[in-house]
Amino acid sequence: MIPLSYYLLLSGILFVCGVLGFLIKRNIITIFMSIELMLNGVNLSFVAFAAHWHALSGQVFVFFVMVVAAAEAAVGLAVIIAVYRTRETLNVDRVNLLKL
Amino acid sequence: MAGAINLLVQSHPINSALSLIVVMAALAAEYLLLGAEFVAAVQVIVYAGAIMVLFVITIMLLNAGAEERTKGSRVAILLGVPGVVIGAVLVAWTLLNRPNAQTVSIGALKGDPQAIARLLFHEFLLPFEITSVLILIAIMGAVVLASRPEAGARGARKDGQ
Numbered sequence: 037m038i039p040l041s042y043y044l045l046l047s048g049i050l051f052v053c054g055v056l057g058f059l060i061k062r063n064i065i066t067i068f069m070s071i072e073l074m075l076n077g078v079n080l081s082f083v084a085f086a087a088h089w090h091a092l093s094g095q096v097f098v099f100f101v102m103v104v105a106a107a108e109a110a111v112g113l114a115v116i117i118a119v120y121r122t123r124e125t126l127n128v129d130r131v132n133l134l135k136l
Numbered sequence: 137m138a139g140a141i142n143l144l145v146q147s148h149p150i151n152s153a154l155s156l157i158v159v160m161a162a163l164a165a166e167y168l169l170l171g172a173e174f175v176a177a178v179q180v181i182v183y184a185g186a187i188m189v190l191f192v193i194t195i196m197l198l199n200a201g202a203e204e205r206t207k208g209s210r211v212a213i214l215l216g217v218p219g220v221v222i223g224a225v226l227v228a229w230t231l232l233n234r235p236n237a238q239t240v241s242i243g244a245l246k247g248d249p250q251a252i253a254r255l256l257f258h259e260f261l262l263p264f265e266i267t268s269v270l271i272l273i274a275i276m277g278a279v280v281l282a283s284r285p286e287a288g289a290r291g292a293r294k295d296g297q
Contacts, residue, residue: 048227087170103267107274109187113194114281120198
């Protein structure tokens, strides 16, 4: 029997790592991976609560979160490729114009 | 968790991607421990399989190197790390000091595919259809964004001349 708080603690740590990476990283791909890390932290808390309350709908929501994450990764990486093609850089500090 | 910290520490994006795969695999094991077999399988297939392959291919395609340091990042680390540590300690203290902390038994809830499918196609049918539309839009957007802009640019140049 593992207390629910341990799962929530791990989930919070993953989310905090994602926020930290989002704020301090300069590479745009690493920033994207930090976003995925945040989504995974939320997923873990969803599954932990689903097991705790004996409600299966939490796992269905994890499924939806994964679908949204996949769509977001596909569109985001396409945006990254488009940005790299025009800017020749992956550093977010140098991407300061929205126009091509 | 070590993988998550490694993701932050590494400066080269391919190392970050590989440590993220470690995090995904560990989370899949956690889901299995919680009895969510279907979610664990989907985690391995979708995250560790599809999304990470997408990331690694993009890193390879763009030939990404190690990131360079800026003055702003040092200031962000100096200010951000104590703040994040304080926040994490507060969360941990709150969670671990709950007097009525309940426990989650391993494998308490059967997350078998049959039950999840019944829930997904009865109660959550409308969100399911909406996500399918979302996926379709995402596919079209990705194709439009990542395709080479030469065709449209050539037409515009011809108009300009």
